[in-house]
Each structure stands twice: as structure tokens, then as C-alpha cells.
Amino acid sequence: MPLIKNGEFADDNWILVGDEDELPADTPVIVSAARWQAERETLLGRNAPLGVKLEAGEAPELIADDLDRFQLVAVNFPAFKDGRGFSYASLLRDRYGFDGEVRAVGEVLRDQWSLMVRCGFDAFDVADGTKIDAFKEALGEFSHVYQATGDGKKTVWQLRHGG
Amino acid sequence: MYRYDEFDHTLVKERVTQFRGQVERRLAGDITEDQFKPLRLMNGVYLQLHAYMLRVAVPYGTLSGKQMHMLADIATKYDKGYGHFTTRQNIQYNWPALSDIPAILDDLASVEMHAIQTSGNCIRNVTSDQYAGAAAGEVDDPRIWSEIIRQWSTFHPEFTFLPRKFKFAVCGMNEDRAAIRFHDIGIEVVKGKDGAPAFDIYVGGGQGRTPMIGHLIGEAVPAVDLIAYLESIMRVYNMNGRRDNLYKARIKILVHALGAEEMKRQVEEEFVHVKEKGVVNLPEEEIARIRAYFAPPAYEALPDESSALNEAMADNKKFADWVKTNVAEHKADGYAIANISLKPVGGVAGDASDDQMHVMADLATQYSFDELRVTHEQNIVLAHVKKDDLFALWQGLEKAALGTPNLALITDHIVCPGLDYCALANARSIPISQEIAERFNDLDRQHNIGELKVKISGCINACGHHHVGHIGILGVDKKGTEFYQISLGGSADENASVGDILGPAFTEDEIADAIETIVETYIKIRQEGERFIETYRRVGKEPFKETLYATH
Amino acid sequence: MAQHTNTRATTQAVTANRLLDGEVVYFTADGTWSDWLKDADVADGKEACAALLAKAEPSVAAQQVVEPYLFEVAVEDSAIVPASVREKIRMAGPTIRLDLGKQAASI
Ligand code: HEM
Ligand code: SF4
Numbered sequence: 001m002p003l004i005k006n007g008e009f010a011d012d013n014w015i016l017v018g019d020e021d022e023l024p025a026d027t028p029v030i031v032s033a034a035r036w037q038a039e040r041e042t043l044l045g046r047n048a049p050l051g052v053k054l055e056a057g058e059a060p061e062l063i064a065d066d067l068d069r070f071q072l073v074a075v076n077f078p079a080f081k082d083g084r085g086f087s088y089a090s091l092l093r094d095r096y097g098f099d100g101e102v103r104a105v106g107e108v109l110r111d112q113w114s115l116m117v118r119c120g121f122d123a124f125d126v127a128d129g130t131k132i133d134a135f136k137e138a139l140g141e142f143s144h145v146y147q148a149t150g151d152g153k154k155t156v157w158q159l160r161h162g163g
Numbered sequence: 164m165y166r167y168d169e170f171d172h173t174l175v176k177e178r179v180t181q182f183r184g185q186v187e188r189r190l191a192g193d194i195t196e197d198q199f200k201p202l203r204l205m206n207g208v209y210l211q212l213h214a215y216m217l218r219v220a221v222p223y224g225t226l227s228g229k230q231m232h233m234l235a236d237i238a239t240k241y242d243k244g245y246g247h248f249t250t251r252q253n254i255q256y257n258w259p260a261l262s263d264i265p266a267i268l269d270d271l272a273s274v275e276m277h278a279i280q281t282s283g284n285c286i287r288n289v290t291s292d293q294y295a296g297a298a299a300g301e302v303d304d305p306r307i308w309s310e311i312i313r314q315w316s317t318f319h320p321e322f323t324f325l326p327r328k329f330k331f332a333v334c335g336m337n338e339d340r341a342a343i344r345f346h347d348i349g350i351e352v353v354k355g356k357d358g359a360p361a362f363d364i365y366v367g368g369g370q371g372r373t374p375m376i377g378h379l380i381g382e383a384v385p386a387v388d389l390i391a392y393l394e395s396i397m398r399v400y401n402m403n404g405r406r407d408n409l410y411k412a413r414i415k416i417l418v419h420a421l422g423a424e425e426m427k428r429q430v431e432e433e434f435v436h437v438k439e440k441g442v443v444n445l446p447e448e449e450i451a452r453i454r455a456y457f458a459p460p461a462y463e464a465l466p467d468e469s470s471a472l473n474e475a476m477a478d479n480k481k482f483a484d485w486v487k488t489n490v491a492e493h494k495a496d497g498y499a500i501a502n503i504s505l506k507p508v509g510g511v512a513g514d515a516s517d518d519q520m521h522v523m524a525d526l527a528t529q530y531s532f533d534e535l536r537v538t539h540e541q542n543i544v545l546a547h548v549k550k551d552d553l554f555a556l557w558q559g560l561e562k563a564a565l566g567t568p569n570l571a572l573i574t575d576h577i578v579c580p581g582l583d584y585c586a587l588a589n590a591r592s593i594p595i596s597q598e599i600a601e602r603f604n605d606l607d608r609q610h611n612i613g614e615l616k617v618k619i620s621g622c623i624n625a626c627g628h629h630h631v632g633h634i635g636i637l638g639v640d641k642k643g644t645e646f647y648q649i650s651l652g653g654s655a656d657e658n659a660s661v662g663d664i665l666g667p668a669f670t671e672d673e674i675a676d677a678i679e680t681i682v683e684t685y686i687k688i689r690q691e692g693e694r695f696i697e698t699y700r701r702v703g704k705e706p707f708k709e710t711l712y713a714t715h
Numbered sequence: 716m717a718q719h720t721n722t723r724a725t726t727q728a729v730t731a732n733r734l735l736d737g738e739v740v741y742f743t744a745d746g747t748w749s750d751w752l753k754d755a756d757v758a759d760g761k762e763a764c765a766a767l768l769a770k771a772e773p774s775v776a777a778q779q780v781v782e783p784y785l786f787e788v789a790v791e792d793s794a795i796v797p798a799s800v801r802e803k804i805r806m807a808g809p810t811i812r813l814d815l816g817k818q819a820a821s822i
Contacts, residue, residue: 146314588801643798
């Protein structure tokens, strides 16, 4: 699957490994939260970046104390209607101050990208054939926002009063 | 009333462009119906039995004469010459073509209106008290806070794919005309410690198949904290609300499962963090800016008594009847609140023709500072009419068949579209409403019965509020035939209660008789001055059950 | 869904709403969609019904209609009559506004 990061296609160096898969050597891997908890020491002993994948239902609180161990958190969307991941990204950025990559994986609609960016996602696994122009267009659909999020964008409420 | 500035205008216009693109992608086959459905729903576009349906937001029910004219024009140009005013204080069109909807949205945007978030699992149009700004005893105009919530909830990045739809209602005093205890979040403006407006926040009310009364979890939350508090509730719900079962996904189920105490604890824990972060501040200047739009209109200094009104009432019994039922007290001397009933006997509750909409708009311009409100009981309100003008107003209404004098009487029903329009329906609701109205058509009889709220839904989703009707009627399907179940004793006001089901359902032919039996029973057993709901609360359902099922 | 497909019905036709304007349409024997139930193809028996629906399904991907489904009908004096109130109303229009919907064409 192509990866869009910070608004452009990017090489994806990460490998998502299943809970039963062998860990490849010296390669950045993404593991489930369960595997992280079960094999914490082994994973820390590796000599490559580490990422963790949160399923819907696994709130970031689960890994909050370990966040400085991860360079990447992937948040899975089992269905586009399942919006839990929006809150997970907000919490990762605003509450826990995570500044690594937050990647949206799973079923995501074009019309969700801009909202996701506002919540703190900076990387997206997108469907084959996705055009980068479509991504940019989707992100540019709205000039202003009413809500403050961690993305630091000035809100309408601030702009109105010279903020 | 509120007016868009360049920011609001830009966003609504950009939304139309976005939706136009979504429709184009759908028609070109770039996205499937499954992918398109949530997108069209978030813009108020349903597919009903006969056609698409477009639900247009009327934020907190308030609109200008110009906006009402536009609603009429849209009905003429793109629909079949009428619109349906709903319990959500919105208007629905029953026949628009999908390919026309972007153009309709353009027309709406030109008068600062839209269909944003009128459906879908997001924060829906905020509803409020139709007497806002006009009722005596109000702590603060609830529309100020409704507008703030409207802006905050519009395209909220985190809360647009919630487990289920989410409805807010706000009222500005302890007399509740907005059914706040039957909303996902209900807000009552109260006086805070410093005398400034603060908010009592109820959570987990709702109707549908499991009616529940909301729990008070936030008491006198100060204005600076309002948005942070709401964000906290929304986040707890977004993360923990059930997503495995459509019927258990509303926040009321979460609140019920956790218990109100635990819900409150989780919200407050979240609130500490949200507030500490400080990004969701509501600036004082912004509150002041929005407040200014809802400043009281320029009332004339008038004596409270109007001799013109008294004379007209003495001369004209029909007018006097209308005043008696449809006119309410206004806080300003010499002014009154006029209710326009959209429930003529033989009509369709909540429907108005394009011509009627134009008439109401013109009358609002002439007599009520150019402003109208849609009520959750599917009527229209002109909130600031001089008592001296009431007779002229009434004459104007009468000419357009809008002078029905039945507010809150037994012929003024809330009625969902039911099986005549709705794809989810089990049974028709409108013909049942018509039958009951015809049965009780005699005005003296209606007055003798007094306040009695009949509410009818065509299925368990309860769009017609049957759970909170003094008499509630629910359509059920038995092997392809329509049946109707009766409940008694519901109430949506500050003494909120859910109705009790009486017993086995009735057929279409039996239902008007059944209602008549209930009413006759009430007349027999009521005490001096007792309303139906009070009698019911005193005696319970047994006397009604006895007479009802003895005769059947 | 309420008043929807009766799984035990034997005689059925296929209906949907047209994508562009939402109009109620029926699937015909020549594989097109008609506004009128009288033009509908009627299938008898479980397999024939399933085959009829399968034949109609590609119209979804072709952006012609939305949500096709089978519904029970009876053939009386060579007229096709829907079994449920719901489908009778879809075929005609709202029962409280005879000037609206397909029934309006006959007044
Ligand atoms: C015509 C298409 C409509 C559809 C498909 C529809 C669908 C639904 C559904 C599925 C529910 C149940 C929600 C739940 O329990 O989680 C519901 C509730 C409700 N709807 Fe509708 N509805 C429609 C029309 C209307 C109309 C015309 C009104 C206003 C008159 C309305 C107002 C409401 C209200 C007030 C509720 C109950 C409050 C609550 O959300 O718990 N709906 N609707
Ligand atoms: S209560 Fe049922 S029948 Fe009535 S509008 Fe709602 S979903 Fe349709």
C-alpha cells in the first residue's frame, strides 16, 4: 500500500509483523500492543526503530507510559464509521505529547483525511491508485476551522478577535 | 438574530462545493453507495420510500423572513410546493432529485442556511426553546449558547464519526419547552455563583426504542468551561460508546451501563486534562460578539393592556378563541407571543405550502421584527408581536388557512411522516392523526378537554415523540397490517416522564374510538382544574385500562 | 427492515430507487427499469426470485439504481399487486396526498 506522509508520497520502511511472525533483524517494525506487552524486553533489545499498532478499542492509555519507546504509533480503522481513532490521535498528541509518526491504517475515506490531520495524524496508508492531488485537494477544502486542536491552526474564534 | 460573517459564509460555501464533488464522484461511480451514504447523510440527504429527502437545518429553530421566503422558493422550484417542519425544528423536503441538491444548497447558502450535520452519526442541529428571548423569567437567551455550540460542533474533527447520532437541546430557564431531558445532552442555563450564566448539563436522555430521561452530571458549569466540558463528554462517549449494536450505540446506553455517577467521574477526569491543555477556550469577546446578535429588539414603550385587542376579542369570538389558545405572555409590556398552528383539521401536521411560507414570512416582517421560530411541536412562532397588531396578524393568518386555534389541545399533534413517506416505518401516522383531529373537531369540546398532547410515531424509532405524549401512539406491524399501541402519561417538560403502555394494540379502525374512551374516562374522573397529565399522575393507568379494554 | 422482504414469499418482483432522482422503479423482463409495477418481471419460487435479483444487481454498479430488493406480489387478473401496505404506498404515493407520487398521473 502506498504511504502518504506530511502530504507527499513517501517510502515506507516499516514492516508490520503479526503476533506469530518472526521479528526481522535491523528493520523498523510495527507490533501489536499485545505483543509489545508480552515481548517488551526482546523488542527493546533490538537495534531498530519500533512502532506499535492500536486497534479500535485499545485507547492510548494502554501504552501511555511507554510512548518514548516508539517512533511510530499506527491507529487502525476497522471500518470508516468507527471514529474511535480520531480521539486516539488527539490524545496521543495533546495529552501524551507524542511527537513521532501517527499513522492511519485500515478503512479510511478521502473525506476523512482533513479531519484526521487536524487530530494529529501525519501519515496515511492509502489505497493503490490514490493520487496525491486528490489528497491535497481534500486537505484544502476548508479555509477555516472552528475548533482548536493540537495542530495549532488559528480558529475562527481567535481570528475574529485578532488572535 | 445571528448573522454570518465572512468566516461562516466561507465555510458554508466550501461545504456546498465539497458536497457537489461528492455527488459528482457518486454519479461517476468513483465511490459506491456504501461510501456515499454517510457523506450524503451528513448533509441531510436520505433515501425515503418515494424519493430522496433533504433535511435543512434551522439552527435552534430561528429564521428570518428572507430565509422563510427562500424555503418557500425551494419548495416551488425543486420540490412539490410544500415542506415539512419537524420536531428537530428543521424543515424537510420530500421530493428533491439528488442531482439538484447541490443547487438547492447554493440557494440556501445565499441566505445563510445549510443542511450540515442534519443527519449522520455526528452532532446534529442544536434545538432550543421557541420562546427564547421572549419568555418572562428567562435566565439568559439560550440561542446565544446554541449558536456557540453550533459553531463548535460544525465539522468537529474528532466527533464526526461517533457511535451514533448526537442531539443537543438548550433552554434558558427552568420551564422546559425544548425537551432537554430527552436529548443526548440537554443544557439549562442557570445563574452561576457570580450571577453570570452557567449551565446545568444533562446527559443520556433520548427516545427511540429505549426511552430514557437524562441525568444531571454538570451543575452550574461556568461559561468559560462550557466547551471544554462538552468536549469531555463527547470524548468519553466517542471512545466508549458501543459500536457493535446499532440499538445500543446512543450515549444513553453508555450512561445507563456505567451509571450516572461513574459517567460523571469519567467526564470530570477528562475535563481536568482538557482544561489544563487550555486549547478549547471560549473567548469572552466571542461570547459578547454572539450575544450582541440576540440583543432584545427595539420594543416600543407600551401599556401592557391593549384596548384594541380587548375590543377585537369582544367583537369576534373566532379571534378570541385563537388568542385564548395560541397567544402566550411576553416579557415586554404590550407584546405577545403568537403561535401559528400547522395542524389544521384534515391537514398534515407540520406541512406548509410554499404560499403559506411566504405569508408567514411577510407577517413576520410586518409584525414580529422579521423573525420566526419553528417549534419542536411542529408549529411556528412569531415571538414579538404587539398586542395592538394581533387582530391584523390573525386576519392575515386566517386568509392563508393558518389561524387554527388549537395549540396544545387534543388536535395539535406531533406526527412523524410514518409509512406514507418513511422507509423505516411499520405503520402510517398521518392518517391516524387526521382521524383523531376529525373526531375532536368541535372547538368547545377541545377547550373542555383542555391541554392534552398527543404524539404519534410510525415505528419504535420514536421520531413522533410518542414516549413523551400525554397520549402516545406507536405504529406496529403485525404480518403486514398496521396496528397502534397506546401509552399514557409521558411528558417532555421539566417534569419529564416516559409514558406507560396500556395493553394490546388497536387496528386503524379502532384507534379513534380508543382515544375517545380514554378522554371520556378522564373527563369523568378529573378533579376541578386538573389537566389530563395531572389526573393521570394522580390515578395511574388502571382506570383507563379498565374502560378501554372493557369495551373491546 | 420493517415491512420489508418477506423471506417466505414465493411470488416476487424487484424494486429499487433510481440513483439520480430517487424515483421508485421496477425491474423488467428485458433488464431495464420501469416507473410502473405493471412492467415488472415477476418470479415464482425461491430460485427464480434469487436469479431475478441477481440479474438486477449489476444496475447498482452501473450507477442506475440504489438498494434493489425483492418484495412479495400477487398476480390478479393479470395485474401485479403488492402484498404489503408499504409496497402499495411506494407504488402509488402518500395515502394522504393523492396529488403526489405515481398516483397523481391518474387524476
Ligand atoms: C423520514 C426519515 C427519518 C428517518 C429515516 C429517521 C430515523 C430515525 C431513527 C433511526 C431514530 C432512532 C434513533 C435511535 O434510537 O438511536 C430516530 C429518532 C428520532 N427522530 Fe427520526 N427519522 C426520520 C424522520 C424524522 C422526522 C421527520 C423527525 C421530526 C419530526 C425526526 C425526529 C426524530 C426524533 C425527535 C427522534 C427521537 C429522539 C432520539 O433521537 O432519541 N425524525 N429517527
Ligand atoms: S418514527 Fe419510524 S416511521 Fe416515524 S419517521 Fe421515525 S423512523 Fe420513520
